Each structure stands twice: as structure tokens, then as C-alpha cells.
Amino acid sequence: MKIAEVSERYGMSSDTLRYYERIGLIQPVNRNVSGIRDYVDVDIRRVEFIKCMRSAGLPIEVLIEYVGLVQQGDRTIEARKDILIGQRELLAVRMKEMQKTLDILDHKIEVYENAVLTKEKEIIQTGE
Amino acid sequence: MKIAEVSERYGMSSDTLRYYERIGLIQPVNRNVSGIRDYVDVDIRRVEFIKCMRSAGLPIEVLIEYVGLVQQGDRTIEARKDILIGQRELLAVRMKEMQKTLDILDHKIEVYENAVLTKEKEIIQTGE
DNA sequence: GTATCACCTGGAGTCGACTCCAAGTCAAGG
């Protein structure tokens, strides 16, 4: 799979994919004879994972650390687990905040809805 | 209430509070005789609202537009409602993505947990 | 064989959102 296809499939630009590789967020992708990246299954899965984590706001630096540990094999399992647990907690906190905001938005929207209805009623009554 | 108190209370720096005022995200706060900001009830409520919206990731630009409309009175109610509805949708989408990521993290953590346990068992068995 | 096109590289630029700084003002304490 060429970079453009991966880019298309996951809705991220080729520039971003190359950038992620440059900074070590995804492992170097194998190239064909003419030096062009050829994404295979394992690469695709990495991209998918990173895309998912980034979409939830996990910082690049943390993810680089994590994938670095993955490369170092089994002896880093504890460290990896700790990272994931920490990020899980932060994510849960952010989601709680967002839920609170969502509730407030819903409430405000409802209030505005009523305001609009009241106004319409006034217009009907006054024949305006 | 002076800026430091507001800053303390909402966990945002004085610099951020002044910055928000500069860019029109919060209305100019009244000053005492010597030119120092004195936050009153209405200011506090605005700060709280902005803090809440920002914590959920609503972009500053959108919030500036919204508070601008609020200043223009009742005739902007529809427009305000539309903004809130739009942002509400985006927020819901982001939360869905985050929930997906959270589930994956939970799953991975569990897998790591098992890996650690398996390892410990091995150590016990081999007497390592 | 040359034009087109997708790819490559390293480096620079952009963007949103702060964050920091120098230089200045004022009120209160010693």
C-alpha cells in the first residue's frame, strides 16, 4: 500500500504520515526498489493505533515513548502498562469535563429554543 | 475580586485572563481608581463559562463570535443557538472518538495485566 | 524521449493558544 492510499483510508495527510515516521512515532516503513514507502499490515495497524490515540488527544511525546518501549520487547511491559493507565485516567478526566460542557450546551440550547418560541408567540399576538 | 483571586479560583493564569480580555473573549472588566481590574459577578460568570467551554476544546474564535453576538442583544438569538448546536455536535463526535479510544486503552491494559501475571507465574514455576 | 505524476528529502512556515518579558504605576509597610 502506498502512502496516498493509507492517507486516504485514515483521513490523514501523506505529510502527516511522513512526519510521524520522521519523529519516530511510527516505525520506518519498508521501501520498494525505487525508495517508495510500501505500507504492509503491521504498518497499517500502527498507523491505525496512532490515529486512534491522537484523535483522543494523547500527546505525541507520550506515544513516542510508548512505541519506543514496544520496540524494546517484553521487559518493558510494566512501563507500557503504566503509561496506558496514566493516559487512561487523563482521558477519563477530559471526558468528564466534556460531558459537563455538553450538558451546559444542551441546557443553553433549550433555553434559546424557548426564547425563540416566546418571540414567535409575541409576533403572532401583536400581529407584527 | 482582583485578577489573582480569579486566576486562583479557576486555575487559569492572570496572563490568560488578560489575554482573553485583549482578544475580546471576555468583556472589558471594570477598573478601580488606580486602573486595576475588579472582577464582579457578571465577569466571574463569563470567566467560568469560557473556562468550561475551553476545557471541552471549543475554539477561541467560535467563542469570540458567540460572546460578540450576546453583546448585540436579542436579535442574535437564532445565530447563537446555531453556533451552540454546531459545537454541541462536534463535541459529541469528539466524545465518541474518545470513548472508543478509552475502550481500546482498557482492553490493552487488561492484556498487559494478564501478560504480567503470566510472567510472574513463569517466574514462580521456574524458580527464577 | 519527454511530459506527467506520485513519490522522495530536509528544512522552513503556520496556527492556535497561550506564556513570558521589560518597563512602568500605585498602595501599603517599615
Next chain:
DNA sequence: CCTTGACTTGGAGTCGACTCCAGGTGATAC
């Protein structure tokens, strides 16, 4: 009176995360 400390301003700097660009290569289409 002078120092201290919290405030003021406008402007510059930083940070994370891309995003763009110039200049170059190689395969395919005409």
C-alpha cells in the same frame, strides 16, 4: 521617603502539531 509587591501595558517568544515547499527521482503514458 523608600522598598516591596501586585498590578498594568504592548509586544515578543514558545509549544505542540502539523503543513508546506523547493528541488530531486523514477515509472508510466503518449
